[in-house]
Amino acid sequence: MKRFFVGLLAMSLSLTAAAQSEMEVIRSVFKMEKRQALEQVLKLSATEAELFWPMYTEYENKMAELGNQRIALIKDYAMNYQTLTDEKAAELAGKMHGLRKSREDLAAKYMKKAKKSIGGIKAATWYQFESYVTDHISVELSEEIPFIGEL
DSSP states (O other): OHHHHHHHHHHHTTOOHHHHHHHHHHHHHHHHHHHHHHHHHHOOOHHHHHHHHHHHHHHHHHHHHHHHHHHHHHHHHHHHGGGOOHHHHHHHHHHHHHHHHHHHHHHHHHHHHHHHHHOHHHHHHHHHHHHHHHHHHHHHHHHHSOOTTOO
16 A cells, blocks of 8 residues: 555655646535534633634644645655655655644644634634544554655
């Protein structure tokens, strides 16, 4: 399966506009479903919702930017997998670390904003939900990406 993943990522570099559009549709559906699940978990009042959802949308947009960087990094890894040098491996690892730190820093920043708008308990619930979703995605991706030298 991991060999297939590397090949698939390499092919995705040449995605057509239609395929890229399809990816955007998938992301959009995921965001809607995620928001619906979060609405059920948080149970915000009308006042809280008015304060929280614009902040959440801003957060999601910034996370999407980081997600795009992560996809580019995975593609870079796939394209260089067969000929990976020490320097390239260190570069990719450094970029991955930087992206993880950026995601954590962004979540912490918005946790503070959420606390101001919906209180500590609901903000912590949002953070817990967000961590669950992002950790699950990370695990799913990691299971499909081969270790260096595995293939």
